[in-house]
Amino acid sequence: MALxxxxxxxxxxxxxxxxxxxxxxxxxxxxxxxxxxxxHVQWAVNEKIAFEIAYAAAIAGLRTAVSMKQVGLNVAxxxxxxxxxxxxxxxxxLISADDPGPHSSQTEQDSxxxxxxxxxxxxxxxxxxxxxxxxxxxxxxxxxxxxxxMIRPTTRVCHSRQDIAVGPISVEPRTADFERNxxxxxxxxxxxxxxxxxxxxxxxxxxxxxxxxxxxxxxGKRFSRALVVSGVAAAHTREIVEEMGxxxxxxxxxxxxxxxxxxxFISELLSHHDDILVxxxxxxxxxxxxADRYRVKGRNSRAVPRVGELLPEDVERLISEFAGLPVxxxxxxxxxxxxxxxLCAGCPHRASFYAIKRAVRKGIYTSDIGCYTxxxxxxxxxxxxxxxxxxxxxxxxxxxxxxxxxxxxxxxxMGDSTFFHAGIPALIDAVVQQVRFLLVILDNRTTAMTxxxxxxxxxxxxCGEPLNSVDIEAVVRACGVQYCETGNPYQLKAFIPxxxxxxxxxxxxxxxxxxxxxPCILDRRSRNERTPGISVAVNDRCDGCAHxxxxxxxxxxxxDTTVHRVHIDPMVCVGCGVCIHVCPKGAIEEVE
Amino acid sequence: MNSRQQILISGVGGQGILFVTRLLAEAAILKGLxxxxxxxxxxxxxxxxxxxxxxxxxxxxPLIRPGSxxxxxxxxxxxxxxxxxxxxxxxxxxxxxxxDNTCDxxxxxxxxDGIAVHLGNPKAVNxxxxxxxxxxSPEMFCRADDMRRILERRLTGNGPMRTAALDAFEAGCTAPxxxxxxxxxxxxxxxxxxxxx
Numbered sequence: 001m002a003l004x005x006x007x008x009x010x011x012x013x014x015x016x017x018x019x020x021x022x023x024x025x026x027x028x029x030x031x032x033x034x035x036x037x038x039x040h041v042q043w044a045v046n047e048k049i050a051f052e053i054a055y056a057a058a059i060a061g062l063r064t065a066v067s068m069k070q071v072g073l074n075v076a077x078x079x080x081x082x083x084x085x086x087x088x089x090x091x092x093x094l095i096s097a098d099d100p101g102p103h104s105s106q107t108e109q110d111s112x113x114x115x116x117x118x119x120x121x122x123x124x125x126x127x128x129x130x131x132x133x134x135x136x137x138x139x140x141x142x143x144x145x146x147x148x149x150m151i152r153p154t155t156r157v158c159h160s161r162q163d164i165a166v167g168p169i170s171v172e173p174r175t176a177d178f179e180r181n182x183x184x185x186x187x188x189x190x191x192x193x194x195x196x197x198x199x200x201x202x203x204x205x206x207x208x209x210x211x212x213x214x215x216x217x218x219x220g221k222r223f224s225r226a227l228v229v230s231g232v233a234a235a236h237t238r239e240i241v242e243e244m245g246x247x248x249x250x251x252x253x254x255x256x257x258x259x260x261x262x263x264x265f266i267s268e269l270l271s272h273h274d275d276i277l278v279x280x281x282x283x284x285x286x287x288x289x290x291a292d293r294y295r296v297k298g299r300n301s302r303a304v305p306r307v308g309e310l311l312p313e314d315v316e317r318l319i320s321e322f323a324g325l326p327v328x329x330x331x332x333x334x335x336x337x338x339x340x341x342x343l344c345a346g347c348p349h350r351a352s353f354y355a356i357k358r359a360v361r362k363g364i365y366t367s368d369i370g371c372y373t374x375x376x377x378x379x380x381x382x383x384x385x386x387x388x389x390x391x392x393x394x395x396x397x398x399x400x401x402x403x404x405x406x407x408x409x410x411x412x413x414m415g416d417s418t419f420f421h422a423g424i425p426a427l428i429d430a431v432v433q434q435v436r437f438l439l440v441i442l443d444n445r446t447t448a449m450t451x452x453x454x455x456x457x458x459x460x461x462x463c464g465e466p467l468n469s470v471d472i473e474a475v476v477r478a479c480g481v482q483y484c485e486t487g488n489p490y491q492l493k494a495f496i497p498x499x500x501x502x503x504x505x506x507x508x509x510x511x512x513x514x515x516x517x518x519p520c521i522l523d524r525r526s527r528n529e530r531t532p533g534i535s536v537a538v539n540d541r542c543d544g545c546a547h548x549x550x551x552x553x554x555x556x557x558x559x560d561t562t563v564h565r566v567h568i569d570p571m572v573c574v575g576c577g578v579c580i581h582v583c584p585k586g587a588i589e590e591v592e
Numbered sequence: 593m594n595s596r597q598q599i600l601i602s603g604v605g606g607q608g609i610l611f612v613t614r615l616l617a618e619a620a621i622l623k624g625l626x627x628x629x630x631x632x633x634x635x636x637x638x639x640x641x642x643x644x645x646x647x648x649x650x651x652x653x654p655l656i657r658p659g660s661x662x663x664x665x666x667x668x669x670x671x672x673x674x675x676x677x678x679x680x681x682x683x684x685x686x687x688x689x690x691x692d693n694t695c696d697x698x699x700x701x702x703x704x705d706g707i708a709v710h711l712g713n714p715k716a717v718n719x720x721x722x723x724x725x726x727x728x729s730p731e732m733f734c735r736a737d738d739m740r741r742i743l744e745r746r747l748t749g750n751g752p753m754r755t756a757a758l759d760a761f762e763a764g765c766t767a768p769x770x771x772x773x774x775x776x777x778x779x780x781x782x783x784x785x786x787x788x789x
Contacts, residue, residue, distance in 0.1 A: 103632065127628070127652070160654040161614070161629040163621045236653040312657045330658040332677045339604050339670075341640035571705065571714045572606075 001067070001095060001128075001153065002027035003164075004135025008091075009171040011062040012040045014050035016421065017450035018069030019104040020158035021097035025067060026451075029462040035169040041462050043453055046387070046421040047072035051079045051094070055148070058092035059185060060178040063139055067095035070111045075387065075422070077114065080148070084118040085195040086184055087146040087202070090174070091139035094120075098154045100282040100309040106369070106386065108307070110283040115150045115259050119199050121206045122150040122259050124280075126235040128162040134256070137211060144209075145202045152258075154281055155309075156232040203260050212257035214265045218247045225322060226273035228286060230255040233279040236315040244316075246323055255280075261289040270295070277303065277322045281310055343374050345556040346533075346574035348518035349442050351489035353378045354552055354582060355516075356411055356440060358492075359499035363409035366393040368423075370415040371449045372442050377553050381413070388422025390414045394437040395430050409503050410437035416472060417447040417455040424475060430511050431480035438499070438506045439513045443472060444520040445529065452523045460525065476513045483512040490518055490531070492581040521574055533575025535591050538566050542587035552582045594731045595625055596649030598656045602675040603667030603688075605642050608718035612665070613644040615722065618742050619734040620648045630654035643675060648733045663732065665725050667704070667717065686725045688717060689770055700728055701770035707763050716760035719743075723764025736765050 001024050005013060015025035029041045040057075044050035047068040054066040068076060073096040080094065096111035115122035123138055125131035131153050138149040183191050206212075214228075217238065227250050229237045234254045241252055251273065255261065258280065269276060270292055278287040278298035283306075287298035297303035304310070304318060313330060320327045343350045353375040356365070367373060367381040368390040375381040383393050390412040401407045414423050419441050427439065447453040454460045459469030476484045483505045487498045499514060506512040519526035544564030548557050556573035559566050566587075580588045599616065603609045613629050620627035630645040645656045661678040664685040672687055679685055689701040704720040711720075726736040743761060747754040 127654070156630055156654050159631045161617055161627070161631075163617075163625075163627050232654065236655070238652040240653070312653045312655045316657060330677070332658055333673065339641050341605070344606070570709070571717075 001131045001135060001151070002031055003166060004132035005065045005093065006031050006035070006037060006039065007169045007171065008136045008139045009063045009174065010039055010065050010093075010135075010139075011090075011174065012054050012057040012064040013067070014042050014044050014054045014065075015067045016044055016047045016050050016072055017417075017447050017453040018047075018072045018097075019450055020099055020153075020155040021067050021069045021072070021095065022450040022453065023158065024095060024097075025462060026453075031169070033463060037169065038173060043462050045456055047076040048079060051076040051083075055079060055083050055088070055092060057176070058088045058090045058148075059086070060176040061090045062174055062176055063091040065093040065095065065135075067097070069105065070096055070098045070109050071106055071386065072096070073111055073114055074109075077118075080114065080118050080120075083148055084120045085192060085199055086187065087195075087199070088142060088148055089146065089179070091142040092148045093135065093138045093142065094148055094150045096150060096152055097158050098152060098282060100154055103155055103309075106384075108282050110281070110285060111150065111152045112258050112285045113283060115152070116285065118148075119203055120148050120150055121145075121203070121212070121257055122152050123212065123256060124231040124258050125151065125153050125157050126231055126254070127157060128160055129164045131157055132164065137256075141206065141209060141212070145206055147199070147202050147206070152231075154232055156235075204263075206257075207260040207263045209257075209262075213262050214253045214255045217241075217252040217254055218250075221248075222272045223249060223251045224273060225249070225275045225277075226251040226253060226269060227319065227322065228253045228255060228269070228276060228278045228280075228290075230258050230280045230286060233281060233310050233315060236310070236312040237279060237319065240312065240316045240319055244319065244323070244325070246319070249323055250319075255286055258285045259289070261286055266290060275322070277318065279304055279310065279315060279318060340377070341374055342377055342553065342555055343371060344521060344574075345554050345572045346521045346576035346578075347371070348444055348489050348516070348520070349375060350378065350552065350554060351492060351495070351518070351576075351578045352413070352440060352442055352516040353380045354578075355489055355492055355496045355499055356380050356413070357551070358496045360409045360411050360438075360503050363411050364394075364397050366390040366397065366410065366412045368412075368414040368418050370418055370442075370447075372413055372415055375413060378551070380411075386422075387418055388414070388426050390418075391423055391426035391430055391439060394439070395426070395433060395435040398435045398437055399433075407436070407507075409507065411503065412437060412439045413442055414439065415448070416441060416443040416445065416457060417453075419472065420456045420470070424479060427476070427479045427481065427511070427513075434510045436506050436508070436510055437512075438503045439511065440499070441472060441476075441513060441515045443515050443517040444523070445517075445526045446520050446523040448520045448522065452520065452525065454525070458525070472515055476515070481511050481513050483509070484515070485513075486515040486517055488518055489516045490576060490578055492578060521576075534577045535575060536568060536573065536577055536580060536588055537591045538568060539587055539589055541585045542566050542583075543585065545585065547584055548579055548582050548588070552579060554579060594662070595623070595733050597647075597662045597731070597733045598651070598660055599646045599648075599663045599665060599732075600643065600656055600661045600675060600678045601646065601665040601667070602641070602643045602671040603718075604671075605640055607642070607667045608715070609642045609644055609667060612718045612722050613646055615739065615742055615746075616646050616648075616734070618746075619738045622738065622742065623734060625733060626650060628652075628654050641671065641674060643671075663725075663729055665721060667721055669701075684729045684731065686721065686728055688721050702764070702767050703770065704764065704767075707767055708760060711756070711760055711763060713756045713760055716757065719757055719760040720764035720767065723761040724767050724769075725764075727765040728769065736761075
């Protein structure tokens with residue numbers, strides 16, 4: 001996708017990291033370096049801001065792109081709805097990556113529905129190579145109709161690799177040329193009405209656009225049964241139909257542009273086929289537009305499962321049933337959960353959570369989106385809603401309990417990147433409303449879960465270029481918080497009392513903030529800020545009480561129940577030494 | 593050697609599964625074969641189960657269907673129970689099985705953890721496994737020599753790291769198998785699991 005954008009003249013690319021979309025911007029940055037291009041590539045503080053930056057550059061006539069994961073588009077939905085009305089001058093591509101499964105997301109939402117709501121066209125790639133091609137197509141369409149174009153890949157496109165031919169990138173750089181036109185770019189409601197009418201006209205034209213017409217994969221004879229597929233479901237279908245030898249039995253159509261669905265395709269399909277099965281992810285967007293509830297089956301009609309990723313075996317079953325063939329049964333063992341994700345050995349978040357649990361034994365623990373969601377394994381995460389909600393949910397709990405005689409302590413945990421993304425307005429609100437809670441900002445100096453992207457306090461850009469940095473303490477104090485302390489969670493002996501003091505302050509005096517600062521052990525950029533690892537060993541005082549395994553849950557600590565003793569897995573241990581202070585028996589010690 | 597292959601690589605986060613997948617994909621490209629891979633990223637990587645699908649040849653779907661994999665590369669013995677059902681009848685499987693561990697799939701096992709620790713390079717389990725698999729699986733689309741060239745090309749100019757990586761790979765190539773499996777039957781195609789639908 002990044003290659004597709006850059007080889008078609010993208011001048012500004014922005015993003016906020018989120019699985020499975022994080023690699024797009026990083027790839028744009030590395031292609032910029034490799035090909036010596038001059039485009040602006042940046043991580044923005046959140047998706048809304050990323051969108052607005054790329055959009056403004058597009059209305060100044062440049063080709064631009066913004067990429068994010070599907071829930072990121074929720075954050076950017078405000079500018080999206082409005083930008084659809086105003087349209088664009090230069091090509092503007094919005095990539096919103098969906099995650100059916102979900103593998104690494106809060107929801108399985110279908111970004112194509114956001115395109116329907118915004119009334120913009122959306123392209124649905126089936127593979128990396130098609131995604132690259134759709135970037136070219138997207139820019140062409142966006143400029144032809146002066147409309148933002150969405151590309152909606154799913155996890156299986158984003159996290160696939162494929163052999164594709166790459167060559168030099170040679171594009172003539174454009175110069176920005178913003179034509180002032182307040183009636184359009186700052187339209188009042190009266191003009192919005194006109195813009196809305198124009199948008200509908202654009203959409204009508206897009207639904208006749210030849211280059212995105214659905215493709216019949218076995219053109220020639222029309223069969224009574226038709227399969228309509230898009231995205232990765234199309235990739236599965238091609239392989240399965242080939243293998244089952246069904247090219248001479250079913251008509252198979254691949255939709256490239258699920259919305260707006262081509263008008264001629266709709267009438268052709270409905271006039272030539274008696275049975276139509278639509279296989280798409282993750283809701284029935286194509287099916288919805290076919291609007292014939294007798295002949296059309298899909299997710300909305302419940303012929304296709306409404307929940308979960310469509311795996312190739314699901315597609316195979318659906319096609320077999322549709323073609324009236326016996327369904328192949330495959331022996332699959334009873335589902336087993338596998339290993340649950342856990343914080344890495346040596347993760348500073350684990351130390352923070354352990355300390356929080358020691359400092360506040362019974363409370364309400366609100367948390368947020370990031371690696372530290374995994375604090376739920378340690379019993380110190382009660383809620384995870386969306387980016388930034390740890391603070392506002394803490395406020396909600398406080399107001400819910402405020403008139404009760406015994407109020408629970410409330411501890412919110414939030415990462416540094418999330419704090420910048422959506423925490424700051426919530427913190428200002430909590431200060432104004434005198435919310436009595438403790439916010440622990442887990443400052444590991446990076447956006448860890450998505451692969452160590454810089455945060456606004458890192459002072460480094462996506463290409464490694466030096467940038468300004470914003471100090472978290474200064475922001476916290478500027479929000480009006482009176483109590484703000486910083487501590488090192490690795491130093492449990494000092495860190496636990498610090499948390500106790502902060503929570504005591506919060507009970508009577510309003511919001512307290514503790515910044516728990518220690519770099520992510522996977523982040524190469526901050527490796528010099530970390531203390532060197534030590535060697536730890538378990539001595540004979542270990543009686544297998546399991547305190548460390550249950551309360552600290554480090555994957556390097558293994559309890560051998562047969563000999564009632566814990567041992568340390570040298571393959572996993574990074575030598576943070578925090579467990580030395582966790583063991584109540586003094587059975588873990590530093591060794592030479 | 594078979595130029596149309598579906599291989600599933602399974603393990604846990606941090607074992608370098610994506611790296612091995614990438615190396616194999618590069619080997620396919622060097623041989624002029626089309627290749628598709630599909631990986632797990634994000635939260636699952638934090639010590640959770642990680643699986644990647646590698647499809648070499650004229651495929652369009654990025655995922656392998658149950659009962660269709662030509663081979664399995666299982667980096668953690670416990671995952672044999674999780675992902676064994678992907679293997680086709682008669683397919684090959686190599687399993688990293690440290691001493692004293694049990695495993696549901698006893699085709700061809702090796703103590704890759706032990707070998708890597710012995711080499712003083714515990715993170716190189718993935719390369720030990722890769723070497724072992726290439727040495728043991730004649731149907732694989734590439735040979736140990738192809739991989740040696742890729743490793744040498746990728747790791748140029750990095751003295752100690754390069755040597756350590758190549759050593760781990762060679763140790764895998766020459767490692768003895770725990771149970772050499774042509775006669776050993778695995779549980780998935782003899783007793784079967786629970787039927788799904």
